[in-house]
Amino acid sequence: MPPTTVDLTTTVFEAVLFDNDGTLIDSRGPVVRAWTAWAEHHGIPLERLVGLHGVPSRGIVSRVAPHLDVDAATADIDRRELEDAEGVVALPGAGDALAAVGGRAAIVTSAGRDLAVLRLDAAGLTPPAAFVTADDITRGKPDPEPFLLGARKLGVDPARCLVVEDAPAGLQAGRAARAATLAVTTTSEVHELAPLADAVVPDLSQVTFRLVEHGVRVELA
Missing domain, CATH: 3.40.50.1000 (HAD superfamily/HAD-like)
Known part of the structure; x- marks a missing residue:
């Protein structure tokens, strides 16, 4: 109910x-730039990221790229986001x-x-x-x-x-x-x-x- x-x-x-x-x-600009670059680097289709806004980075990585080392892949996206606040x-x-x-x-x-x-x-x-x-x-x-x-x-x-x-x-x-x-x-x-x-x-x-x-x-x- x-x-x-x-x-x-x-x-x-x-x-x-x-x-x-x-x-x-x-923060849409930095978010889109960082996640697009991350996905392209790891060979992840961008459509896999749709609908995951609001979920922590680690949770997104675990869902869209379970074949990757989650710690290393999460550290990668975190680094990319920290480098861009434009x-x-x-x-x-x-x-x-x-x-x-x-x-x-x-x-x-x-x-x-x-x-x-x-x-x-x-x-x-x-x-x-x-x-x-x-x-x-x-x-x-x-x-x-x-x-x-x-x-x-x-x-x-x-x-x-x-x-x-x-x-x-x-x-x-x-x-x-x-x-x-x-x-x-x-x-x-x-x-x-x-x-x-x-x-x-x-x-x-x-x-x-x-x-x-x-x-x-x-x-x-």
Whole structure:
């Protein structure tokens, strides 16, 4: 049975757990360049990478190239991504969202810490104290572990959190963590996101976050 839809505008959330790439920042240029070069180098057809946005690098490598040494192949793609931050920018509304939520925000990303920090810096964004990366977990999205850890770092109940994501894998992880979910259509189509989200918006410029006595309220444009 599908989870009951939450009315985001009438709920007070204990915290907001933001994905990074595709939600707070636009890193599509570096991502496409790095993965295209990696796939060509290893003889992997590019179509195998379709639909894996939001999954950690190691998980992607394991799925599309099980014949490769996963440690070496993951290190290769990580190196390529760390060498390219050209064109990374903050997405509309991202800075305002982080500032508004303040200490009740966490970033939960499938990127490694070094890469996440590099891209956030390139976009002019400062991560909150609660910051979960691929280096902190054993199972990546769509497993709920990343968001469960994000909630734990903030000392809140994951079922009282709002997960903000741009990828189906991330929304699946949020739902599995029992959180409410808000999707942005920056990298995926509405029809891919809507079945997994309590609401869908173009980007965070269409959302207002407001701190209240016991948490965070959300208003949708």
